Amino acid sequence: MTERRLSDAERARYEWQIWTPDVGEQGQQKLKQASVLVSRLGGVGGTVAYYLAAAGIGRLVLAHAGNVKPSDLNRQLLMTTDWLGKPRIESAERRLRELNPHVELVPVGENLSPDNAAELVGQVDIVVDAAPLYEERFAMNAACVQQQKPLVECAMYDLDAQLTTLIPGQTPCLACLYPQSPPNWKREFPVFGAVSGMIASMAVVEVIKLLTGIGEPLAGRMQWINLRTMAFRQLPIARREGCRVCG
Amino acid sequence: MLKITMVYEAQLREVAGQAEAVIDAEGVGSLLELLQHVAGQNEQLRPRLLAENGELLPSLLVFVNDQPVEHSAAAARSLADGDTVLLLPPISGG
Ligand SMILES: [Zn+2]
Numbered sequence: 648m649t650e651r652r653l654s655d656a657e658r659a660r661y662e663w664q665i666w667t668p669d670v671g672e673q674g675q676q677k678l679k680q681a682s683v684l685v686s687r688l689g690g691v692g693g694t695v696a697y698y699l700a701a702a703g704i705g706r707l708v709l710a711h712a713g714n715v716k717p718s719d720l721n722r723q724l725l726m727t728t729d730w731l732g733k734p735r736i737e738s739a740e741r742r743l744r745e746l747n748p749h750v751e752l753v754p755v756g757e758n759l760s761p762d763n764a765a766e767l768v769g770q771v772d773i774v775v776d777a778a779p780l781y782e783e784r785f786a787m788n789a790a791c792v793q794q795q796k797p798l799v800e801c802a803m804y805d806l807d808a809q810l811t812t813l814i815p816g817q818t819p820c821l822a823c824l825y826p827q828s829p830p831n832w833k834r835e836f837p838v839f840g841a842v843s844g845m846i847a848s849m850a851v852v853e854v855i856k857l858l859t860g861i862g863e864p865l866a867g868r869m870q871w872i873n874l875r876t877m878a879f880r881q882l883p884i885a886r887r888e889g890c891r892v893c894g
Numbered sequence: 895m896l897k898i899t900m901v902y903e904a905q906l907r908e909v910a911g912q913a914e915a916v917i918d919a920e921g922v923g924s925l926l927e928l929l930q931h932v933a934g935q936n937e938q939l940r941p942r943l944l945a946e947n948g949e950l951l952p953s954l955l956v957f958v959n960d961q962p963v964e965h966s967a968a969a970a971r972s973l974a975d976g977d978t979v980l981l982l983p984p985i986s987g988g
Contacts, residue, residue, distance in 0.1 A: 804983075805905075880960065
């Protein structure tokens with residue numbers, strides 16, 4: 648069990664965010680006591696993990712398989728050139744420790760799957776979905792619905808990005824929105840790191856709001872952002888009757 | 895007169911070759927018919943809008959004037975002149 652009280656070093660590190668009027672030291676303690684699972688540490692998830700660590704989330708469970716590839720480096724800011732060919736999860740762990748040694752890291756060198764989803768989700772308070780494959784996203788969604796844990800969903804393509812916070816019992820689940828995997832799904836697509844970083848930052852703000860209770864989470868609403876035109880659309884989303892997961 | 899503004903995002907914008915299109919939908923009776931009409935004019939768009947049975951693709955999010963339309967209601971959803979149909983294809987992290 649982590650010590651709830653903040654040390655002097657932590658108080659100094661988080662000073663600027665503790666100044667947020669409705670966060671204060673109490674809010675910071677809530678972040679310290681919290682745990683978050685990030686599935687995949689790519690362009691979105693890596694930046695999510697980085698800002699969660701910077702914000703002082705107490706424990707991060709991080710799932711990502713594979714080794715660093717050259718094509719990761721335009722957006723996966725936890726991966727470095729000197730780590731090419733070596734495990735992504737090690738690069739991520741090293742970078743997060745460099746940033747904030749106060750955060751407890753639980754690195755998992757495999758991707759989330761139907762086999763490990765319940766166990767990984769069971770370790771945390773909130774989950775952030777930054778995964779490219781629907782099987783993985785559906786497994787995460789099912790575990791979150793079953794365990795009644797919020798799932799912050801972020802996605803991107805080209806200069807577009809999408810965000811919503813799924814809260815079991817209150818909002819649609821991922822399977823309400825997408826009852827089946829899209830046909831011929833491609834896991835690789837055009838994107839800039841600045842686009843993944845933008846939506847990742849917004850996802851972390853959602854996590855901070857859920858944990859501290861400030862603001863209003865993006866629940867029952869989907870934010871669609873087109874950075875080509877700078878159009879920010881907020882759309883209502885609804886539960887699907889007879890949903891195979893939450894219905 | 896039945897002019898409908900179609901808004902395509904992400905992969906759909908790429909395949910449609912445009913972000914927006916105003917189409918003349920005179921004679922089109924429902925939202926489902928509209929998408930079938932659009933799919934009929936662009937073979938590459940078709941598999942991204944419709945399933946093989948001609949119904950809406952389950953993973954497509956459809957909004958009329960920024961309100962979501964459940965797929966089972968698309969065949970009964972009528973359209974009015976000036977409506978905007980927004981199509982959001984599935985996207986992901988990575
Ligand atoms: Zn559902």
